[in-house]
Structures are given as C-alpha cells and as structure tokens.
Amino acid sequence: xxxxxLLIICIGFISCxxxxxxxxxxxxxxxxxxxxxxxxxxxxxxxxxISFRNDYLVYKSDAPTFRREITYDEVLxxxxxxxxIVNLHQNDVDEASSFYxxxxxxxxxxxxxxQEDLYFEALLKTLKLVK
Numbered sequence: 559x560x561x562x563x564l565l566i567i568c569i570g571f572i573s574c575x576x577x578x579x580x581x582x583x584x585x586x587x588x589x590x591x592x593x594x595x596x597x598x599x600x601x602x603x604x605x606x607x608i609s610f611r612n613d614y615l616v617y618k619s620d621a622p623t624f625r626r627e628i629t630y631d632e633v634l635x636x637x638x639x640x641x642x643i644v645n646l647h648q649n650d651v652d653e654a655s656s657f658y659x660x661x662x663x664x665x666x667x668x669x670x671x672x673q674e675d676l677y678f679e680a681l682l683k684t685l686k687l688v689k
Contacts, residue, residue: 594662609644646671
C-alpha cells in the first residue's frame with residue numbers, strides 16, 4: 559500500500575508542466591503541440607482563456623463556454639499577438655499587474671507584458687468571441 563501511494567505521488571510530480579521563461583523559442587515549443595491554452599489574468603477579475611485543440615478554439619470566461627473551428631488567419635493573428643506580448647515581457651512588475659499564461663501538458667510560461675489590458679479585449683472582438 560505504501561508503494562502504491564509513493565508511486566502515485568511520483569507520477570504526480572513527473573506529470574506537472576515545466577515552468578519555462580517567456581522566450582520565442584519556448585513559446586514555439588508550446589505552439590508545436592497544437593494543443594495549448596492561452597490565459598489572461600486581468601487584475602481583480604477572473605481569468606479568461608482560449609484553448610486550441612484539433613483545429614478548434616475553445617473560449618472560457620464568466621460567460622458560457624464557446625467552441626468553434628479556427629481559421630488559418632486566426633491562428634496567425636493569435637500567434638502574432640502572443641509573440642508581441644512575449645517581446646513586451648518585463649520582469650519588474652508589481653503583484654497587482656495583469657498577466658498571461660501560455661501552457662500545454664509539458665510547458666507553462668507566464669508573461670507580464672508592458673501593455674494595457676484592452677489589447678486582449680480587442681483580440682477577443684477581432685476573433686468574434688465577444689461583442
């Protein structure tokens with residue numbers, strides 16, 4: 559019984575995603591899986607996320623979950639948006655700052671871009687995920 563519990567704990571530690579620095583190379587590793595989640599944690603609000611799986615986009619927020627196919631142009635738009643916030647990443651932030659998380663089962667990275675929160679809302683409107 560002790561061995562079973564120890565085995566379960568070891569599997570739990572091994573299966574955790576590795577935290578990596580927000581660099582273009584690490585973001586590309588996450589993108590390569592084609593199965594990842596992009597979260598926005600706005601200061602003082604609940605998170606919003608866009609997940610990508612098998613050519614589908616899944617948007618989660620306080621509103622009902624929304625799922626639809628994603629176009630190639632939308633993939634490029636989202637890729638450009640994420641690469642842009644990676645380039646705007648800053649290490650010296652206060653704890654009340656909004657931030658992004660890009661993750662898959664193997665890697666996770668947290669991005670604190672030096673930009674206003676309204677850009678994420680603009681992305682959601684461009685993707686027709688909000689009105």
